[in-house]
Amino acid sequence: MSAAELAEVLGQVRAGDADAWGELYRQYGPAIFRFCRRVLPAREDAEDATTEIFMKVRQKLGTYDTSRPFVGWLYKVASNHCWDTLRRRRIRQDLETGDVETLPLEHPDPSQLERLQAEHSGKEVRAGLAKLPDRARMALVLRYYSDMSYDEIAETLGVRRAFVGVLLLRARHQLRDALGRSAGELLRGTIAGGRP
């Protein structure tokens, strides 16, 4: 859908056109559903969240600034909703922040890292993602699926902007570990000793 077509559809949706709303949903519904599937471990939750997100989109469409990309705004609504859903399940813990801030930044062996990438399919990566803590999973999805900026990630997760890089690096480490202890062990520290 071109920018002009999208603008026209959005205008029609604002005017209450049901067909335009259906068109918008068909265009972006699958992507938002996949986003929810990546972020929320349970499929039922992802299905519910997809519907609820689009209800919010319809309600809030009047507040959307048309000078900004619609997709970015859509993912913003979706990520806020999913983060709220996760938050409802538990109180976000200080400990998680503490862990990340004291993360020892060990270096992976590039060759081992590439082997890990070669040995694990996309499906395994997604399965590994589901094993990560909520915030780590959320950070990876926001960055590498929704292509959000560091500013947007910081705002969504309620962390300092300078902390987003640390969060992503930590999440990558956790994902590597989740993909296999043996692989994770191979990755760690092989060149750390050689670096100041």
Add this chain to the structure above:
Amino acid sequence: MSHFDEMTVLLYLEGELDADRAHTVAAHADSCAECRALLQALKNEDVWLRESLAAEDESIPARLMDAPVRAPVPWGWVTAFGLAAGGAYTLWSGFVEPMRAEAAQAGFTQGNLLTMLFFSGAFWKGWDAMRSLMEFLAIATLGTVMIWLLRRHWRRFATVAVVMGTLLCALAMPLTVGAAETRKGNPSYTLPATEEVKTDLIVCADRTVIDGVVDGDLIVFSSNVTVNGHVKGDILSFTQELRMNGTVDGNIRDFSQGLLLNGTVGKNLMVWADHIDFGDKAKVGGTATFGCNRVQLDGQIGGDLLAMASNLDINGSLGHDASIVSEHLTIGPEAEIKGHTKFQGHNQPDVSSTAKLGSPIEIVIKKHGERAEINPAHVIWHQLLLWGASFLFGLVFLLLAPGFFADATSSCKKVGPAIGFGFLFGIATPIAAIIACCTIVGLGVGISALFLWMIAVYATQIFVGAWLGDTLLGTKPGVGLAIGKLALGLAILRVLRMIPYVGGWICFLIILWGIGAITLAAYKNMRPPVATAA
């Protein structure tokens, strides 16, 4: 330069390094094979992650094929809420109240009217038929709650099967409830002296006369009721006037304009009426509880007397203690009170010198507009205790239901809607509950709803307090900080409520605001998944 670390590489790849630093890294990578390899590996990982996450691995479910249209009214939850209230009542009447009754029989009697009314279950005792109905509702409630809790984990077909199974089981159970006869007057109803009803009797009539025997409870809705016969269970009456000349083995619970009692009540008597004429031949075996305008008490009461009345005239005998709140109290020459008598009122009681009293009357005279002397230390200690109680309540809420706590707290930010909804539900809920109490089926639900409403009113301060804490200390996450914010917010509210004159209004505002926030949060949490268009 030395090798750079993984964090620097990541930030370089993400374009998050400043130009100078990025230039340095790029220059170093050109000359250092090791760092170049790391940079390339992380770059590949970036692509690998993006491709893995972007894969269209599963098709969109059928129920999401069409665009959502609107959220349906959560009738399921409205029903579930009502049933939950019934369940709460059953828990109370089935477990808590019998335990308290046993304690009372063992000598642990209650000391004041409020305790008697709300905690000893005097209001409910003997109301077995309704209890059975409430138990049925409780079963349905439990089923509903279970399904809701498990809805995320079960497939939809399984959920429907469980719903249907629960309903069938629930419908199969209440057959025992039907053990009552219902009679409708045309326009009056008389149970002849020669007739005996072998079960509970429910009567709706203009005038009702019971000359015969009811071998169960008598539940009666009538403008005038006269009981000359024998009721072996309880009498629950909603009437203009109840004349009781016969014998009741159980309790009488009467809501009427007037009660004329000349018969015998085996157990307890509880009356909400304009006036009571308790004749000299009348006998009550247990406790008598009155909430009346005018009471003339000439007969015998075996247990305690708990009375709130404008005018109370005692000329009969009381077997135990009397706790009386009244404008005017007269204790006549024939009166006998074997236990302790406690009186609170605005006027000195008129006590005959020939009245027999087990102990001197404890009199507390309240003068209009008089304020008790205030001891600052006592006030502070009292406020501290109240703060501690609310903090503990909030803490339990925070830890047990953090999601709802967060929702309710954040709902406080919507000041206008919260206060608006608070005004609506804060006033509508008790009115609806009282209306429900007026119908025989809704009485349990009504009282339970009132209890829940009172708990909600108390809980308002913790959400408004937490919001205040959030506003003052920011919205950074964390358990420790959340507890600190709650404590601070509650303390500030407590101080605000102590301000003379304004404090009461602040308290009122907190209740409205909090009730609205709870309503908004409850709606958010209870709202079922939005239906998709067909």
